[in-house]
Amino acid sequence: MQSRRLFNTTLMAALVSPCPLGAQGPMSLTAARRDEIHRLIRRQPGESRWMEIDWYPSVWEARQEAAREGKPIFLMAGSGGAPAAGC
Amino acid sequence: MTRAVTFWNDQTISLIKENFVAASVPTWLCRTDSPEGEFLRRANIHKQWVTSSGYMSCLSAGGSMLGKRPSVEVLEQFHSLPDAERQPPASQIPVLKAEQVVIPSPPQGGLVLRVHARFLAREANGQLRHATVTDFPLMADKPDVQRSWSKFLQPNTEYMWLTRDEWRALVPSDPRKGERRDVDAAIAERMARFHLTPQRATTSEGGITRRQSVKEARMALVVKENSAKHIHMELEGFIHWGSDYDASKATTPNGPLAQGYETPIHGWLEYDREKEKFTRFQIVAPGDVWGRWGDANGKSMYVERPGRNPFGFALELATGNSPSDRIPPGGNGHYVQATGYFPDSK
Numbered sequence: 001m002q003s004r005r006l007f008n009t010t011l012m013a014a015l016v017s018p019c020p021l022g023a024q025g026p027m028s029l030t031a032a033r034r035d036e037i038h039r040l041i042r043r044q045p046g047e048s049r050w051m052e053i054d055w056y057p058s059v060w061e062a063r064q065e066a067a068r069e070g071k072p073i074f075l076m077a078g079s080g081g082a083p084a085a086g087c
Numbered sequence: 088m089t090r091a092v093t094f095w096n097d098q099t100i101s102l103i104k105e106n107f108v109a110a111s112v113p114t115w116l117c118r119t120d121s122p123e124g125e126f127l128r129r130a131n132i133h134k135q136w137v138t139s140s141g142y143m144s145c146l147s148a149g150g151s152m153l154g155k156r157p158s159v160e161v162l163e164q165f166h167s168l169p170d171a172e173r174q175p176p177a178s179q180i181p182v183l184k185a186e187q188v189v190i191p192s193p194p195q196g197g198l199v200l201r202v203h204a205r206f207l208a209r210e211a212n213g214q215l216r217h218a219t220v221t222d223f224p225l226m227a228d229k230p231d232v233q234r235s236w237s238k239f240l241q242p243n244t245e246y247m248w249l250t251r252d253e254w255r256a257l258v259p260s261d262p263r264k265g266e267r268r269d270v271d272a273a274i275a276e277r278m279a280r281f282h283l284t285p286q287r288a289t290t291s292e293g294g295i296t297r298r299q300s301v302k303e304a305r306m307a308l309v310v311k312e313n314s315a316k317h318i319h320m321e322l323e324g325f326i327h328w329g330s331d332y333d334a335s336k337a338t339t340p341n342g343p344l345a346q347g348y349e350t351p352i353h354g355w356l357e358y359d360r361e362k363e364k365f366t367r368f369q370i371v372a373p374g375d376v377w378g379r380w381g382d383a384n385g386k387s388m389y390v391e392r393p394g395r396n397p398f399g400f401a402l403e404l405a406t407g408n409s410p411s412d413r414i415p416p417g418g419n420g421h422y423v424q425a426t427g428y429f430p431d432s433k
Contacts, residue, residue: 029353029371038371040215041205041401047241049095053103055111055411058190059123062110063180067148070174072165074107074157075132077114078141078418 350374
C-alpha cells in the first residue's frame with residue numbers, strides 16, 4: 001500500500017505541467033492529457049523506421065506474394081520476429 | 088544489430104518498399120517440421136539462423152539464396168534467375184492446410200491492438216518527455232554504447248490479440264450512462280504478462296511476466312455516452328507486476344531489487360452500434376519501472392536506471408491495412424500457443 005501511495009504521488013507529480021491535473025488524481029486523467037501522453041509514446045516521424053515497411057508474418061505468405069509480384073523476399077528473423085519485437 | 092538506426096535510412100526504406108516483399112519471423116521457424124521450415128532449410132537458412140538474434144536473408148520465391156541485406160546487387164542477382172525461380176506458378180505455393188500453419192493468425196473475428204512501448208524520463212517539474220541516452224548513467228561517457236543503444240529509445244511496436252468473444256463481452260447489452268463494469272480478468276492479466284513489460288523495448292526474449300509475478304491487474308469500463316449509434320466508454324485500471332518499489336534497493340548497476348512495474352491504465356473506447364465494431368480503442372499506460380534489467384547473463388543492461396523511472400505504453404486499434412498488423416503478440420507465435428496467452432492455451 002505504501003508503494004501504491006508513493007506511486008500515485010509520483011505519477012501525480014509526473015503529470016503536472018503544462019497540463020496540470022489539479023486534485024483529480026491519476027484515475028481521472030483528463031482526455032486531453034491522456035491523448036497527449038498517448039501521442040508522446042507513439043512513434044514520431046523518423047523514428048523506428050523499420051515500421052514503415054509492410055511485414056508479412058509468415059514466410060509462406062511472403063513467398064506467395066513475391067511470386068505474384070515478381071519480387072525477391074527479404075526476411076528479418078529474430079527471437080520474436082524481428083524487428084517488430086526487438087532483437 | 089537488427090535495428091541499427093543507420094541501416095534504416097531513406098534509401099534502404101525505398102529499396103525495400105519498391106523492390107522486395109518483406110517478412111518478419113522468429114528464427115525457430117527454420118527448424119520446424121512444416122512447409123515453411125522445409126523451404127527455408129532447402130535454402131540453407133538454418134545454417135545462418137543459428138541463434139535467436141536478428142538475421143537478414145534475401146531469397147527468391149523459388150528458394151534461391153540471394154544474399155543477406157537487401158541491396159542493388161541482390162536485385163541484380165534476382166533478375167538473373169530463370170523465370171521459374173523468380174515467379175514460380177501459384178500451384179507450387181498452395182494455400183497451407185490448417186495443420187501445416189506454424190505462425191498463428193489473429194483469432195477469427197478478433198480484435199488486434201498495436202502496442203507501442205517507450206522509455207520516458209521525468210523533468211524536474213514532473214513533465215514527462217522522451218528518454219535520451221544521457222538519462223542512463225550506465226551509458227555515461229560511453230559514446231559507442233550511446234550510439235548503439237539509442238535505437239532502443241525509439242518506440243517498439245508489437246500486437247495484442249482479443250478473441251471475438253472477449254471484445255464482444257466489453258460491449259454492454261443495455262448500456263446506461265455511468266454504468267461501470269469490470270473487464271474480464273484474463274484480459275487484464277494478458278496485458279500485464281505479455282504486453283506491459285518494459286523488456287519489450289529491447290528484446291522479446293524474456294518479455295513474458297510469470298503469472299505468479301502479477302500482483303494486481305484490474306480494469307473496468309465506464310459508459311460515458313450512449314446513443315442509438317455509439318457507445319463511448321472510459322477504461323480505467325491498474326497493473327503491478329514484479330517487486331515492490333524500495334528506493335534503498337533500487338540501485339544500479341547490479342542492485343539487489345528485482346524488476347517491478349506499476350501503471351495506471353487510462354483508455355477511451357468507441358463502439359459503433361450500427362457497424363457492430365469498435366472504431367476507437369485507445370489506451371495509455373504511463374507507468375514506472377524499477378530494479379534490475381538483466382541481460383542473458385544477469386548483468387545490468389545499459390538501460391537500467393537507479394530509482395523508479397517512467398516507461399509508457401500506448402495501445403491503439405490496428406487498422407489491418409498492413410500485413411504487419413497480423414504479426415503475433417511479441418512477434419512470436421509461441422507466445423500464443425504455449426504460454427497461456429489465451430485462457431484455453433497452456
